[in-house]
Amino acid sequence: MVFPSLSVHTKKSYRLFAVDLLGFGKSPKPRDCMYTLRDHLQMIEKSVIDPFQLNSFHVVAHSMGCVIAVALAAKYSESVKSITLVAPPYFPSSKEGASLAALRQLAARRIWPPLLFGSALMSWYEHLGRCVCFLFCRNHKTWEQILKLLTRIRDLPFSVVDLTQHTHHSAWHTMHNIICGGAKLLDKYLDTLTISRVKIHIIQGNKDQVVPLECSxxxxxxxxxxxxxxxxxxxxxxxxFGREEEFTRNLENLLDSIDNRQED
Incomplete structure (x- = not known):
């Protein structure tokens, strides 16, 4: 779990939802979907917001999920209490365009770190990306069993297991339609959140090699x-990861401070 050390107070006071984005993890992976920002928002609405009738909530997101989180918060600006963005890939409007800037920065032809190599492979070398997904992602359960035998670990970390639970179709279209396509919309969404005075908390590591620190x-x-x-x-x-307890404590303090202030 991302939050293994949640306090008893938080567990009693909040309902927590860990969302697998459309096309990733255990979520559906439709082949006829273009994985646009609208598609991802509709999935969250159908699986979480509508079934549980959420009319007041906080949003926490990391990396690419920040783009979807900002869009969701802007759409539900009267319901969202706060939004915590960890390493948000935000590129302001410029002459070359936010979408092109995002593609050049986040999918540069690099072999390190591994996440950027994966982004480059999926974005610029489509046939190689398809081969990787065919060999690893399509057969992820087999590879998981092999990894369990080699490491003698019965329960593999979810970050390892979820890494291959997508398809080339979902990964490629999400990369281009969310990170690149959504980049040009973020300014408008942030304007909406500013007008609505939604509490925004931005967090990023100073040694982030994937998302430039200037984004924050x-x-x-x-x-x-x-x-x-x-x-x-x-x-x-x-x-x-590696500072889950500190991250959890800070997040709990943020949620409590906002909710207590609104009650007063």
Whole structure:
């Protein structure tokens, strides 16, 4: 779990939902879907917001999920209490365009770190990406069994298991339609959140090699009232993993402070 050390108070006071995005994890992976921002939002609405009749909630997201989270918060600006964005890939409007800037920065032809290599492979070398998905993603259960035998670990970390639970179709279209396509819409969504005074908390590690640190600073400039926390000696992954307890405590304090203030 991402939050293994939640307090008893939080468990009693909140209903927590960990969402597998459409096309990833255990969520459906339709072949006739283009995995647009609208598709992802509709999945969250149909699986979480509508069934549980959520009319007041907080949103927490990491990396690519931040784009979807900002869009969701803007759509439900009267219901969302706060939004916590961890390493948000935000690129302000420019002459070259936010979408092109996002593609060049987040899918550059690099072999390190591994996440950027994967993004480059899926974005620029489509046939190779399809081969990887065919060999590994399509047969992820077989590879999981092999990994369990080699490591003698019965319960593999979810971050390892979920890594291959997608298809090339879902990964490729999500990459282009969310990170690149959604980049040009973020300014509008942030304007909506600013007008609605939705509490925004931005977190990023100062050693992040996947999402440039300037993304968080630029988002802070776009939404000046947002709180920005730069975590020393943390990268794109360890900004959460390896410091789960600290991350959880800070998040709980944030939620309590907002809810207590609204009650007063």
């Amino acid at each position: 600073y630029n988002m802070k400039m776009k939404a000046p009232y947002a709180e920005l926390s730069i975590i020393p000696n943390a990268d794109h992954k360890t900004v959460i």
